[in-house]
Amino acid sequence: MTHLEKLEALSVHILREAYREFKSLVMLWSIGKDSTVLLWLTRKAFLGHVPFPLLHIDTGYKIPEMIEYRDKFAKAWHLNMLVGENSSALGSHQTFPDGKLNRIECCKALKSEALKHTLSGEWPRKRFDHNLGDYIIDQNVEAFTGVIVGVRADEEGSRSKERYFSPRDKQNDWDIGDQPPELWHQFKTDFAPGTHIRVHPLLDWTELDIWEYIAKENIPIIPLYFNRGDGKRYRSLGCYPCTKPVDSTATDIRGIVEELKTGKFVNIAERAGRDQDKEDGGGLETLRREGYM
Amino acid sequence: MKDSNLQHQMNVVVVGHVDHGKSTIIGRLLADTHSIPDGKLEQVKATCTRNAKPFEYAFLLDALKDEQAQGITIDTARSFFKTEKRRYIIIDAPGHIEFLKNMITGASRADAAFIVIDAKEGIQENSRRHGYIMSMLGINQVAVIVNKMDLVGYNEQKFNEIAREYSEFLGRLNLRPVSFIPISAINGVNIGARSTDIAWHKGPTVLEQFDAFELKDSRTSLPFRLPVQDIYKFTEAGDDRRIFAGTISSGTAKVGDEIVFLPSGKTSSIKSIESFNTTEKKKASTGEATGFTLTKQVYVKQGELMVKASDPMPLVGARFRANIFWMGKAPLIREKRYTIKLNATRSSLKLVNIINVIDASDLSSEKNKQQVDRHDVAECILETLRPVAFDLVKDIKFTGRFVIIDNYEIAGAGIILEKVADQDSTLHDYVRDREFSWESGTISPAERAAIYGHGAKFVVFTGDETTTKDIIATELEKQLIHSSFKTYYLRMSNVIRGLDSDIKYGPEEREEHIRRLGELARILTDSGQIFITSVTNVDDYDIKTLQLLNSPHEILVVNIGENKFNSLVPDLNLEAGAKAGAAVEAVFSLLRQKKVLLDFQI
Numbered sequence: 001m002t003h004l005e006k007l008e009a010l011s012v013h014i015l016r017e018a019y020r021e022f023k024s025l026v027m028l029w030s031i032g033k034d035s036t037v038l039l040w041l042t043r044k045a046f047l048g049h050v051p052f053p054l055l056h057i058d059t060g061y062k063i064p065e066m067i068e069y070r071d072k073f074a075k076a077w078h079l080n081m082l083v084g085e086n087s088s089a090l091g092s093h094q095t096f097p098d099g100k101l102n103r104i105e106c107c108k109a110l111k112s113e114a115l116k117h118t119l120s121g122e123w124p125r126k127r128f129d130h131n132l133g134d135y136i137i138d139q140n141v142e143a144f145t146g147v148i149v150g151v152r153a154d155e156e157g158s159r160s161k162e163r164y165f166s167p168r169d170k171q172n173d174w175d176i177g178d179q180p181p182e183l184w185h186q187f188k189t190d191f192a193p194g195t196h197i198r199v200h201p202l203l204d205w206t207e208l209d210i211w212e213y214i215a216k217e218n219i220p221i222i223p224l225y226f227n228r229g230d231g232k233r234y235r236s237l238g239c240y241p242c243t244k245p246v247d248s249t250a251t252d253i254r255g256i257v258e259e260l261k262t263g264k265f266v267n268i269a270e271r272a273g274r275d276q277d278k279e280d281g282g283g284l285e286t287l288r289r290e291g292y293m
Numbered sequence: 294m295k296d297s298n299l300q301h302q303m304n305v306v307v308v309g310h311v312d313h314g315k316s317t318i319i320g321r322l323l324a325d326t327h328s329i330p331d332g333k334l335e336q337v338k339a340t341c342t343r344n345a346k347p348f349e350y351a352f353l354l355d356a357l358k359d360e361q362a363q364g365i366t367i368d369t370a371r372s373f374f375k376t377e378k379r380r381y382i383i384i385d386a387p388g389h390i391e392f393l394k395n396m397i398t399g400a401s402r403a404d405a406a407f408i409v410i411d412a413k414e415g416i417q418e419n420s421r422r423h424g425y426i427m428s429m430l431g432i433n434q435v436a437v438i439v440n441k442m443d444l445v446g447y448n449e450q451k452f453n454e455i456a457r458e459y460s461e462f463l464g465r466l467n468l469r470p471v472s473f474i475p476i477s478a479i480n481g482v483n484i485g486a487r488s489t490d491i492a493w494h495k496g497p498t499v500l501e502q503f504d505a506f507e508l509k510d511s512r513t514s515l516p517f518r519l520p521v522q523d524i525y526k527f528t529e530a531g532d533d534r535r536i537f538a539g540t541i542s543s544g545t546a547k548v549g550d551e552i553v554f555l556p557s558g559k560t561s562s563i564k565s566i567e568s569f570n571t572t573e574k575k576k577a578s579t580g581e582a583t584g585f586t587l588t589k590q591v592y593v594k595q596g597e598l599m600v601k602a603s604d605p606m607p608l609v610g611a612r613f614r615a616n617i618f619w620m621g622k623a624p625l626i627r628e629k630r631y632t633i634k635l636n637a638t639r640s641s642l643k644l645v646n647i648i649n650v651i652d653a654s655d656l657s658s659e660k661n662k663q664q665v666d667r668h669d670v671a672e673c674i675l676e677t678l679r680p681v682a683f684d685l686v687k688d689i690k691f692t693g694r695f696v697i698i699d700n701y702e703i704a705g706a707g708i709i710l711e712k713v714a715d716q717d718s719t720l721h722d723y724v725r726d727r728e729f730s731w732e733s734g735t736i737s738p739a740e741r742a743a744i745y746g747h748g749a750k751f752v753v754f755t756g757d758e759t760t761t762k763d764i765i766a767t768e769l770e771k772q773l774i775h776s777s778f779k780t781y782y783l784r785m786s787n788v789i790r791g792l793d794s795d796i797k798y799g800p801e802e803r804e805e806h807i808r809r810l811g812e813l814a815r816i817l818t819d820s821g822q823i824f825i826t827s828v829t830n831v832d833d834y835d836i837k838t839l840q841l842l843n844s845p846h847e848i849l850v851v852n853i854g855e856n857k858f859n860s861l862v863p864d865l866n867l868e869a870g871a872k873a874g875a876a877v878e879a880v881f882s883l884l885r886q887k888k889v890l891l892d893f894q895i
Contacts, residue, residue, distance in 0.1 A: 001510075001580050003302045003380065012582035013522070013540045020523045020595065044569045047536060047584055049527045078530075154373055163398070181394035181620060181703050183401030183430070184694050185540070186634050190701040204382070206373055217570060 004213055008041065011201040013185060014164050015045040015148070018199045019052065021189035022146030026082070026119070029054040031066040032237040033221055035150040037210050038202055040219050043077070052148075053080040055118065055125075059110040060090045061097060061239035069222045074128050081128035083135060084118025086110050097241045110239075119144045119196075145191070148199045154206045166198045167191055208260045215253045227251050303508045306384040306400045308427070309409030310417040314440040318409065318478040319372060319385050320350025322499060325485035328374035350478070378504045386423075393668060394620045397426060397706065405434035405506040407499070408459075412451060412475070413444040416459055418654040424459075425656070425670065428466040429618060429708060431690045435463070436472045436502050443477040447490045465656060471505070472496050512579040516604035517544030518684070518692045520637035521554070521597050525584070536567050536584040537599060539637060542691040544604065546585075547576040551602035554593045555682035556609045557859045560602065561587040592857045594832075596638030598682040598692065607684045607692060612645065612676045612715040617665070617697070621704025625665035625697070630805075631704075633677055635695035641678040641804050642697060643719060648672040665705075675707075676719055678804050679834040683709055724841050733819075741821040747778050748889040749818040751843045752880070753836070754827035755863070756853035761870060762827040765853070768873040769880055770825055778890070781817060782825040788813070807835050811842025818846035823889065833861040849887065851880060 001009070018025060027042065027050075029035045042050050056070055074081035089095060089109045096106030117123035121141035129136045151162060163179050165187035180188035191197055205213075214221055227233040232245040233256075250256045307315045323329050341348045372383045386399040400406065406427050410420050427435055437459060445451045456473040463470055475494050476483040482490055483498045497505055522539040526532075546552070551562045566574040567584040577583040585599075598607055619625050625644055633642040650662040651670045665671045686693035686708040697705035742748045752769070754762040763784070770782035789798060793809055796802045810826065817824040828835070836858075840848045852858070853876075854869035865883050867876050884890045 001578075006302070006580060009540060009580055009582040016522050016538055016582070045538075045582070046525065046527070047532075047534070047567050048569050049530055049532070051527065179395065179398075181696075181706070182398045183696065183703075183706055184691075186696040186703065188701075188703055190632070190698055192701050 004209065004216060007205055007209055008044065008213070010204065011038075011041045012045040014187070014199060014201040015042055017187060017189065018146055018148055018165075018197075018201075019046070022197065024142055024144050025052040025146040025148065026055050026144040027052060027148040028115075028150070029056050029070070029081075030150070030237070031056065031062075031070050031222060032150075033210055033214065033225060034152060034202055034205075036219060036221060037205075037213055038148065038150040039077075039079075040217060041201060050077065050079055053082050053127075055082045055084060055144075057111055057114050057118065058083050058085045059114070059239050060085060061095075061110070061241055063224060063234075063237065063240050063243075065224055066222065066237065071128070073220070075130070075133070078130065079128070082118075082138060083126040083128075084114055084123060086114040086117075087123075089113070103242055106242075119147060143196070145196045146199060147196065148201065150202045151200050152205050152207070152210075153203050162200055162203055163188070164200050164203055165189060166200065167195055168198060169195050208257070211253060211257050211260060215257060221253070225256065227255075301508055302380040302382065303405065303503075303506060304382045304384060304403045305405050305407065305503065305506065306386055306403035306432075307407045307409060308386045308396060308400060308423040309407075309438075310411070310414070310419040310423075311387075313409045313411040313414070313417075313420075314351075314478050315409050316351035316385055317349065318407075318438065318440065318476070318484065318499065319383050320352070321478050321481055321484050322383070323372055323374055324350060325481060326374055326376075326500070328372070376500070376504055379508065381503060393422075394703075396423070397430070397618070397620070400426060400432065401430050403430075403432055404508060405436070406432050407436050407438050407502075408470075409438045409440050410455055410459065412439050412441045412455065415455060416462070420459070421462055421654045421656070422668075424463050424468065425466060425651075426618065428463075428468050429616060429670070429706075431686070431694075431708075433468065434506050435468055435470050436474065436506075437470050438499060439473060439475045440478055442475045442482065442491065443480055447475070447477075447482075449475075449493045462656075472502055474499055474502060510579065512543045512691065513545055515543035515579075515689055517546045517550075517599075517601040518542045518607070518636075518689065519546070519585075519599040520692070521593065521595055521599055522637045523595050524593070534567065534586050535590065536586055537593070538582075538584040539599070540582040541577060541579050542636070543579055543689055544601070545576060545578045546601060552587075553600050553602050553606070554591065554597040555600060555607060556680045557593055557597055559591040559593055559859065561589040561591050564588045592855070596636075598636060598638075605688075607682045607689075608712045609680050609682050610712045610715055611678070611680045612674060612713040613683070613709050614648070614672065614674055614711040614713055615695075615707040615709050616670065616672050617675075617705050617707035619665045619667060619669050619671065619705045621667060621697075621699045621702065623699060623704075624667070625671075625699075625705060626663075629699075632698040633675070633681075633695050634698060634703075635677075635681055635683060636692055638681055640681055643676050643678075645674040645676045645719065648674065672710075674713055676715065680715075683712075685709055685711065720838065720841055724844060728845065738819075738821070745779055745821050747823070749821050749846055750823050750884065750887070750889045751814040751818050751839070751846060751848045752823060752825045752851065753831070753839065753848060754825070754851050754853065755829070755831045755836075756869075757830065757855070761853055762829075764873050765851075765867075765871070765876045765880075766825050766827050769877050772877055772881070773823055778823055779821060780823040780825065783813075785810075785826060785828060804838075807831075807838055808842065811839045814839065814843040814848075815846070818843060823884075830857075832857070833859050836861055847887075849883065851883075 029039055086109055094100045094109060096103050101109060118125055120143045125138040126135040127138035153162065163182050167180065167188060224234045224237060227248050227250055231247060233248040233250060235246050237243060248259060250259050307319060309315055337352050338348050374381050374383065384399040384403060386396040408420065408423055410416055439452050439455050452475045460470065474483060474496060475491050476499060478484060482488040483494065485500045487498060519539045519541050521537055525536040525538055546563060548563050548565060553560050564586045566577050567586060568574055600607060627644050631642040633640050647662055647665060649658045649660050649672050650665060651658045684692040693709045695707055696703045754766050756762055766782050770780050773780040788810065793806055796805050814824055836850055850863040851865045851867065852863035853867045853871060856863065856866055865879060867879065
C-alpha cells in the first residue's frame with residue numbers, strides 16, 4: 001500500500017468505528033479542504049453514502065463563496081446539512097469586525113460558543129430541506145455525543161497531542177494530561193453519561209497529503225484555494241476579516257502540490273495567514289481547551 | 294533536501310526514562326535536517342526570550358504550555374521529517390511513569406523504536422519497562438541510543454558497559470537491538486553528522502539508523518482475517534447491497550473465495566468487493582478498509598471474524614492464557630466484570646486466575662499476587678462470557694491482541710498466548726455449586742407434578758417479531774390456565790423495570806439480564822409451573838445459558854419467523870405472522886409430546 005492508501009484506510013476505519021459506536025453522531029464541515037476530504041472519506045467508508053448529519057458553524061463572516069459551495073454540494077450529494085450560529089452575538093454586534101472584541105474573543109464567541117450550544121441542541125439548528133431547497137429550523141434538539149472533526153496533527157503543537165477518539169467533559173473541556181490510551185485499532189468508545197467524544201480521522205495527514213489526495217481522487221474543492229488571475233490564493237479558509245490570501249501562482253491542484261513540495265511554502269506554516277494564532281503564546285491551545293476545533 | 298515522490302512512510306517511536314533526552318534528540322534531528330517550518334524555530338525562541346528562559350530543542354516538541362512549565366513530555370507528540378529514502382513520523386513518547394498510557398499509545402503505532410539511555414545515569418527502571426513494552430507491542434526493530442556522552446567524556450568503556458548490560462536484558466525478552474549509538478544530543482554529535490569526539494564509533498548515526506530500519510509488511514502472506522466491523526444496508530437511500538465492512542488485518546481475499554464467519558461457523562462466498570470512486574476490484578489485501586457482498590445471505594453479527602475456508606482457522610473459545618499490561622487506576626480483580634475488545638468484537642470478561650505478576654522494570658516475578666495493579670504486567674487466565682474467535686499472538690499477532698475496558702476506560706492491553714479448555718467454565722462451576730447447595734423442601738419434583746397434574750417447563754419464544762410473540766405467549770398462558778395448568782407469562786419489560794432496574798440496557802449488560810432471567814426460571818420451574826417468556830434476538834449462546842441456569846429443569850424454544858440460530862435447533866418453528874390460535878395449538882401438541890401435559894388432561 002502507498003502512504004496515501006494507508007492514510008485513507010485508517011481514516012475509513014475510524015469513521016466506521018465512530019458510526020458503529022455512536023448513535024448521535026455529527027461531522028463538522030468547515031467547507032475547507034480538510035473537512036471536505038473528510039466528507040469524501042465518509043463516502044468511501046459508507047460506499048457512497050453519508051449516514052450522519054454535517055454541521056457548519058456560520059460566523060456570518062465567512063467568505064460568501066463558501067456558503068454557495070456548501071449548499072451546492074449539500075444538494076448534489078444529498079447531505080443532511082445542519083447550520084448553527086451565535087445569533088445573539090451577531091445580532092448585538094459583539095464581534096471583532098464590529099470593534100467590540102479582540103480576535104481571540106471573537107473566535108470564542110462566534111465559533112466555540114456557537115459550536116458548543118449547537119452541539120448540545122440548546123441553540124437552534126437550521127437543516128437543509130431537500131424538498132423546499134432551503135433551510136428550516138430542525139425539530140431534532142437532541143445533543144450530539146460523537147463529533148467528527150478534521151483536525152490534523154501537523155497543524156499546530158497542541159493538535160499533535162490529540163487522540164483519534166478524544167473525550168470531552170460536560171463543559172467541552174479537554175484534559176490534555178489525562179488522555180485515553182489508543183492501540184491496535186482500539187479506541188475509547190465507551191463514555192460516561194454527560195461526556196462526549198471528538199473523533200479525528202485526519203490526525204495523521206499533513207497539508208501535502210491532503211492536496212495529493214485531492215488530486216488523486218479528483219475531489220471538487222472550493223476554488224478559493226486557487227489563484228484566479230490576481231496572483232493570490234487562500235491557503236487556509238476562515239472568516240474574511242482574519243484570513244488573508246497568500247501570494248501564489250498556483251491555479252490548480254497540481255500547482256499547489258508543487259508549491260508545497262518545492263516552492264515557496266515548503267517551510268512556512270499553513271496557518272501563517274491566520275491572525276488569531278499569534279495573539280498569545282498558546283493562543284490556539286487556549287481556544288482548543290475551550291472547545292475550538 | 295532533494296525532493297522526490299516518496300511513497301513510503303515509517304513510524305518511529307523514541308522511548309526511554311524521563312530526562313534521558315528524547316525530546317532534545319528529536320528537536321535536534323528536525324533542526325539539523327531542516328525539517329522545521331520557517332516560523333516555528335523563531336516562534337519558540339521568541340517565547341523563550343519573552344519568558345526569560347534559555348532555548349532548548351525539546352521546546353519545539355513540547356509545544357504545550359504545561360510541558361514547558363514542567364519540562365517533561367506528558368503526551369506523545371508527532372513530528373514529520375523525510376530523508377531521500379522515505380518519509381518518517383517520529384513519535385516522541387513520554388518517559389515519566391505517570392504518562393505510561395500515552396507512551397503505549399505512541400509506541401503502538403510504530404514500525405521501529407529508539408530506546409534512549411542517559412550515559413551518566415545509566416539504565417533506569419523505565420529503560421527496562423519500555424523495553425518490555427516494546428516486546429509486548431510486537432515491535433521487533435529496536436535501536437538503542439546512549440545519550441549525553443559528553444557528560445562521560447565520550448568514554449567508550451562506559452558506552453560498552455551500558456550496551457552489554459542492556460543487551461542482556463533485552464535478550465531475556467527475545468529482543469535483539471539492531472544497533473547501539475553513542476550520541477550527545479545537546480552538541481549534535483552522531484545525530485545527523487559524525488564527530489571526531491566519538492571517532493571510535495563505527496556504527497550508524499541516528500539519521501543513518503532511521504534509513505537502516507526495514508519497512509516490510511509480511512502480513513499479506515498470512516491467512517486472511519477480516520474482523521467484521523459493521524454490516525451496512527442503506528436501503529432508505531435505495532441501495533440494496535448488504536455489505537460486510539472492515540479492515541483486513543492480514544492476508545488477501547478475492548471474488549469467488551469461500552469464506553467462514555467465526556465464532557458462528559456460517560459459510561458463504563465473496564460475490565463482490567465494494568468501493569467508492571475506484572475501478573472494479575476483484576481482490577482486497579492486508580490493511581485495506583474494504584467491504585464485501587456475499588453470494589448466499591447469512592445472518593452474522595458485527596464483530597465476527599471473517600476468514601477463508603482454505604486458510605488455517607483461528608481458534609474459538611472462551612478461556613485463554615494471556616500476558617496483560619494494566620493501566621487502570623483501579624486494580625484488575627477477580628470479583629468484577631470487565632469488557633474485552635478483541636478485533637471487532639466486544640464481550641463481557643472475567644479474570645479467572647493470576648499465574649504471576651512480573652515487575653517490568655527488572656523482570657522479577659511474584660506468584661501469589663491477588664490483583665493486578667497499575668503498571669503491572671501479568672500472565673493470567675481470562676474468560677469471556679461467550680466464545681470469541683482469535684489467533685495466538687505467536688501465529689498472527691494482529692488477531693491475537695486485545696484491550697480491556699474498566700469503567701469506560703481502556704485499562705489494560707494484552708496478547709493471547711494459549712487457548713485454555715473451557716468445559717468447566719465459570720458458569721458451569723457456578724451452576725454445579727448452586728445445585729449442590731440447593732435446599733428443597735420435602736416435596737419432590739415428581740410428587741409436585743403428580744399433585745399439579747402436569748410437569749414444569751420453561752417456554753421461551755424467540756424471533757424478531759415482538760408483537761406476534763407477545764400475542765401468542767399471552768394466548769398460550771390463557772389457554773393453559775383455563776385448562777387448570779399452573780402457568781405464568783412474564784413480559785421482559787416487567788423484568789427490566791423491576792428486577793433488573795439496577796442495570797442498564799446495553800450489549801454488555803444483556804448478559805446480566807439473561808443471567809437473571811435464567812435464575813428466575815430456575816425458581817419458577819422448581820415451583821412446578823409452566824413459565825413462559827419471550828425474548829427478542831436470542832442466539833445459540835443465550836439459549837445455552839438459559840438452559841444451564843434453568844437446569845435441572847428443561848427449556849422449550851419456540852422460534853417465530855426466520856431461524857437465525859447457528860446450530861441450535863428450536864423445539865418448534867412457527868412462520869412469521871403465525872395466527873395465535875394455530876400457534877397455541879402447535880405449542881400444546883409439543884407440550885404433550887414432551888410429556889409436560891398428559892393427553893387425558895386436555
